[in-house]
Each structure stands twice: as C-alpha cells, then as structure tokens.
Amino acid sequence: MFTRRSFLKIGGAVVAGAPAMRLLAAGGRPATATSPTSPPHPTPAQLAWQDCEVGLLYSFDMPIAARDFTNCYKIRKAFDPSQYNPEKLDADQWMEAAKAAGAKYAIFTATHFNGFMQWQSDAYPYSLKQSRWRTGKGDVVADFVAACRKAGILPGIFFSTSHNAYWQVWDHYVDWGKGKDTPRQATFNKIAEKMTEELCSRYGKLIQIWYDAGAKLPPEGGPDVLPIFDKYQPDSVFYNSKQRSDHRWIGNEKGFADYPCWATMPGKGEVSHNSSAWRKLLATGDPDGTIWSPGMVDVPLRGANGKHNWFWWPDEDQFIEPADSLVRMYCQSVGRNCNFIIGEVVTSEGLVPDADIRRLAEFGNEIRRRLGKAIAETRGPGEVLELLLPRPSTINHLILMEDIAHGERIRKYVIEALVPGNQWVKLCEGQSVGHKRIESFAPTEAAKIRLRVLEAKATPEIRCLAAYAAG
DSSP, rough: OOOOOHHHHHHHHHHHHHHHHOBBBBOBTTTTTSSSOOOOOHHHHHHHHHHOEEEEEEEEEHHHHTTOOTTTTTOOOOOOOOOOOOOOOOHHHHHHHHHHHHOOOEEEEEEEETTBSSSSSSSOOOOOOGGGGGTTTTOHHHHHHHHHHHHHOOOEEEEEOOOBBTTTTTTTHHHHHHHSSHHHHHHHHHEEEEHHHHHHSOOOOSEEEEEOOOOGGGTTOOOHHHHHHHHHOTTTEEEOOSSSSEEEEOEEESSOOSSSSSSEEEEEEEEEEHHHHTTTTTOOOTTTOOOOOOOEEEEBBBOTTTOOOOOTTTTOOOGGGOOHHEEEEEEEETTEEEEEEEEEOTTTTTTHHHHHHHHHHHHHHHHHHOOOOOOOOEEEESEEEEEEEEEEEEEEEEEEEOGGGGGGEEEEEEEEETTTTTTEEEEEEEEETOEEEEEEEEEEHHHHHHHEEEEESOOEEEEEEEOOOOO
C-alpha cells in the first residue's frame, strides 16, 4: 500500500525518469506527425449531435394506429384516414422514456413507408388533416417537438421519401419502383420537396433530419431536397444522400461498432453507406478519410430473443433487451466514438409501454452508477497527460475524449497507472479515441494515471481523461 504523501515524495522522480514519448526523426521533427495540416473536423452541428451520445427513435405509423400488425416495412396499401385515432397519445409521456435512458435527443417518424403524414400537411390528402383524430387539427410532429423542448431534449425528425404506399413509391420511385423518369415521378418529387419544406420550416431548429433509406438526387431521378434543408436547417445534421452524409450508419442494427472506429470516411465519389467505397468501412471508419462522418449505432429496444421490432406489436414485452445488454451496447457504441440510438415503440393508443420505460430506467441508472461521477479528471494538450487522484483509489473504468473540434489526432495510445510499489503498469491501450473512448479493466489500485500518446497526426487535444470506480 502507498499513500498520497509517499507518492508525492517520489512522483517527480518517477516522471523525470519516464522515457520521452515522441520519437524524433532527422532534424528533430516528430516522427508521429504524419501531416503538417490539420485533419478533417466536424461542423458545429455535427459537434452538437455527437455530444448528445444517446438518442431515442420513436416509431409510430398509420398501420400501428389502424392495428394492422402485418409489417410496417412491407404493407403496400393506404388506409382510411379515419382509422388514425390514437386516443391516448401523449408526447410528454414519451419523454419519460428518453429521460429515463439519459438520452439527450429524440427523433420521431413523421411519416414512414405508408406515406401517412403525422402533421398538418398540404402536400397531398393523406395526413392528420383528413383524420378524425382531434377533429382533423392534430399535429403529432408539433406535439413531439414541444414535448422534447419541455423536457430539455433536442428534437429531430425521421421521414421517408424512399417508400410511400399512398403514392405507390417503392425503392424511391413511383409505380412500385418502375416509374423513374416519368411525369408521375416528377410530380412525386415536387411533393417530396414540399414535405421537406414543411418539416424543415415549421418546427424551429432540429438536431437532425433523417431520410430513411436516404434521399435520391435529381440526377438519379429524385427530389432536390438538400437546398431546402440548407435553407431552413443550416445548423442541423443531414442524413443522408450520395451527396452528403453528416453521419453514417454503422452497418448493423445490433448495437455495436467495431474497434477501432474513426469518424472520418473517404470523400471521393459517393458519400453514402450504399456506396462500394463506404460499405466496407462502415463499422470502422477510415483513419485517412477526408470528410467527417461519425458512426451511428442503432438497435430496437425490442430486439431480444430472436425479435427485431422497431414498431409496436401486442404482447411482446418479453422481447425487450435486458439492461446489461443495453449497457454493453452503450460501451460498444458511445464508448467507441459513435452515437447510440435506441428504437422505442409507441402503442396503437399512442403511449410508450410502461415496461419499456422501466427497462430504459434500469439502463440509464446503471450508466449513471458506473460513469456518472469521476474520481478525478483532467484535460489539456500534448503527448503526455497525467491525472493525480485525490487519494489512492481502486479504479476499473477510464474515459478518454479528444477535443474533436480540432479533429481526430490520436492514432495510438497507452494508459498507465502508478500502483503500490511505485511502479507504472499498463491499464489499456488503443488506437482511435475521437469523441469518446470508454476503457474497462480489472480493478486496480492507483494513485496516478498517465496517458501516453504514441502516434498522432498533430498535437493531441485532450478534452477529458477521467477515472471511475464502477462498484
């Protein structure tokens, strides 16, 4: 055992005796500085999105309201708008799930594959204006955005122009996918632009607009939506088209990213998860990428025991992911430089199931228990950063964050602890850090933590080095 006093006596000598961390090439230039220029870095909107870390995607569509549980992704029919009548719909109640999970943002399916628009739309006559719900004057998007802001959660909107059963659009084109470059396709493209304008212009600043399955570009026979987005939501995140993907899908819906996982991707050609250049890099990113497109890890809450349901079906509480699985997913998403999006269902009555809220509370409470309060933390630039604990303590988790406003600079690092016997021992090592890296290891008694950056593209800018004892 050693004490803080004994550590202070020898601390200076230990640090003084440590080897230099940056290898010098001829002329004294750091060999690890691979480029004199700064690496790619995020926009303010991307920074805000990454800082959110955890989000909920609320899925609700006309088939669920109409109690047709065939499959929301396959139904090719329009419903009588009078069948939309979620009598207990309460967006404030939805936010209880987001708050329980510790989510900082939430996204709502304004319209999904069925094409029913859950706002007061003038685009075509298949929306809340034609329903009997709230005498045709309801607006779920408005309710959702207001509830988010009341709860201190950033709102985003998810909608589809790739599929629309009302307009017989499938895989982006009318006539069930066969009508590309036809007059009817041109009509639908104008409608898709109108939908985009309504959603982007009516509800204030949004954290993101999410085009499910992406948006086709005009040269592909699709609508011209990006200029509309840029006009009304210049400080938001766009996802996605071949022209722009402010973040990328990680390539699975299982709740994890690979490691290492970089926030940069190739910038030549198509910048979409559907492109051949990107598809092979979705899980890891590209350390030499030229554009900023961090990973998004998504999973449905009701994805356990062989199920994978983004939308509500009756009597499926047994398929809710266990809390320990959600914690593992968090560490393998947020802890690997990605955002973690959990799919939340809304019942036919318009409520989030109580069982979901309880499970999300278990998950959120466990994350807060493990990582809610650091024993000690520090920040600063440089290749070596030391963290002196208030007293010798047993730790088993570390959080390392770069200030990604300057890009991802670290390429290889090791973190060590000063342990009894006044020895430095390795706790962990890795490659990518980016927004956040969560490291876990066997409980170790330490008086001091040391980060050594072994390779970097430029001077590392450490936003946080923090030590935790998870209990």
